[in-house]
Amino acid sequence: MEIKEKIESLRKEIELLNYRYYVLNQPTISDFEFDGKLKELENLEAEYPEYADPNSPTQRVGSDINNNFVQVEHIHPMLSLSNTYSEGEIREFYDRTKKALNEDFEIVCELKYDGTSISLIYENGSLIRAVTRGDGTKGDDVTANIRTIKSIPLKLHGNNYPPLFEIRGEVLLPWNTFHELNEEREKNEEPLFANPRNAAAGTLKLQNSKVVAQRKLDSYLYYLLGDNLPFDGHYENLQAVKNWGFKVSDAIRKCKTIEEVLHFIDYWDKERKNLPVATDGIVLKINSGKQQRNLGWTAKSPRWAIAYKFQAESAETKLLSVEFSVGRTGTITPIANLEPVLLSGTIVKRASLHNEDIINKLDIHYGDSCYIEKGGEIIPKITGVNKNTRTLFLGEKVTFVKQCPACGTPLIRLDGESAHHCPNNSGCPPQIKGMIEHFVSRKAMNINAGEETINQFYDNGLIRNAADLYHISLQDILRLERWGEKSVANFMESLEVSKQVPFERVLFALGIRFVGETVAKKLANAFHDINNLMNASYQQLISVDEIGEVIAQSIIQYFSEESNVKQVQKLQEKGLQFSLSEKTMAERTRLLKGKTFVISGVFSEHSRDEYKELIDKNGGKNTSSISSKTNFVLAGENMGPAKLEKARKLGIRIINEYEFLKMIND
Ligand code: IVH
DSSP states (O other): OOHHHHHHHHHHHHHHHHIIIIISSOOOSOHHHHHHHHHHHHHHHHHOGGGOOTTSGGGGGOOSSOOOOOEEEOSSOOOOOOEEOSHHHHHHHHHHHHHHHOSOOOEEEEEEEOSEEEEEEEETTEEEEEEEOTTSSEEEBOHHHHTTOTTSOSBOSSSOSOSEEEEEEEEEOOHHHHHHHHHHHHHTTOOOOSSHHHHHHHHHTOSOHHHHHHTOOEEEEEEEESSSOSOSBHHHHHHHHHHHTOOOOSOEEEESSHHHHHHHHHHHHHHGGGSSSOEEEEEEEESBHHHHHHHOBOSSSBTTEEEEEOOOSEEEEEEEEEEEEEOTTSEEEEEEEEEEEEETTEEEEEEEOOOHHHHHHHTOBTTOEEEEEOOSSSSOEEEEEOGGGOOSSOOOBOOOOSBOTTTOOBOBOOTTOOOEEOOOTTTOHHHHHHHHHHHHSTTTTOOSOOHHHHHHHHHTTSOSSGGGGGGOOHHHHHTSTTOOHHHHHHHHHHHHHHTTSOHHHHHHHTTOTTOOHHHHHHHHHHHOBHHHHHHOOHHHHHTSTTOOHHHHHHHHHHHHSHHHHHHHHHHHHTTOOOBOOHHHHHHOOSTTTTOEEEEESBOSSSOHHHHHHHHHHTTOEEESSOOTTOOEEEEOBTOOHHHHHHHHHTTOEEEOHHHHHHHTTO
């Protein structure tokens, strides 16, 4: 045999072995034998350089020569697909297509592989060029790197292919190689790749194709285009290209009805988790090439295809700006404004950046591409920055503001706290508005005024604190937009009614830091009226059940500010309740003084909360768990056996509700 023929036949044989190994997953010879054949070819090529061929299997190892990526124009622009996220939109696509075609059609369902797309050009059965998507019109020539991917044929099998064609697909890094790569990078203290897509895209752009070869990229081809294709149908063409040596997924189905399509989606939404590569959705394509041409393209995407995206738990998007918002209590919250992105079914435009420490830890810059996730909170959070996408034009680093964005007061950050605070609570507009909103809220004074109304009153100079609400006149309001006789009357009426709101709720409405509904109740019960509370010493405060250091300090701080005391006085003058009502006082006894209770089980005469109140009102103390300090266990039906056992062991008196009611002479 002539040398040239010998070389040619070895190349063919090795390519076929590669195909069986990397595309079909069915190796037919041992690695040792394979290496022997490759070595033999390498030796021959070294000896006869005149027969060199860039598409020889020996070239798949890459080279150390720096790749200079040349920009090449795509023959057909590489458009993207329009995305949907709901069954409804899939049905719409189906109906739209049906109407436009007005004849039978088939839909091919495929997996949407989450890698980086590539366009391959073959001429006379040889790979002549591989180009990245780039901007869709022009991309980078990455042929040298693509040659290292063993599942991409350099020479085609058989001879049934068109003399010149383009085939597109996805270059991927399988999960296991992705994890190995990251482990390796961690050891070398190199930055980690966030996901297989970034890793694949980054790898394709490496200048050293030898390194690319070691990365073990894989591929799936999903779109054959050009003239003289073997079939009219997309599905049939994909089956044909398998025989030319391309790797085409078996997770592909031709569907006739919408039900079949939805079934495919449902099935793969679960099953994709078992695949060796990352997928992020399903692509639907009208099968017939003729029908595809009939439907045509928009400027951005084909009308004959659509992508259904699986709901992402996390997403990546660009940081546009950071806002620092001032809360009702003066806490500053950094909020990121993002390029809108879909996350678990909703479009996300804002995410929390929490506090200064987290911002610093993220090392986040304006314009950065960042990862967001939805936790339990309504507003998503930024969990990381994709530093691989940074360019030379890196935006400024995000830093925490030093002054209140609303009133300019220098911010404070207390020792041991992560949050910044604006201390100007009586002069900082968002704090004032927030305080008033809290004051009017349902669980506080329950006044007929929402956020919009408070803003309107504030912006028109009618209110500067909660007490001002009671000084607004009918005429003041009627001058404002959106108000009519009826709504003004409603508002005025709710103001009047609020004057009967009991002391503990008025106390809660004041918005003293750390004084929530429960604490307000405790304080009202312990001090009876506002003057006692205002004059209470630190010691007196902390001696109240469940009132600790932080709450006590906060109360003292609140009443040390003149503006707060003035506001309370004004509210008192307007007739709000600043002491326990006579009725409440009359109901109070010292019958249970010094007695500690634990309530357990279900009762028939009163609810558990009512029993708790009765204990409170009669001077007793409620606790939640049984200890040697417990005097009585008030036991209802279905009391837990463990509790019962414990009470018995400690010799604590167990009483039923009737015995209890007798104790308080009810
Ligand atoms: S077809 C004109 N099929 O999704 C239609 N694309 O947003 C060309 N992709 O850039 C694309 N799996 O990188 C097609 N089975 C599949 C795909 C797929 C992944 C990617 C591809 C494309 C993007 C579209």
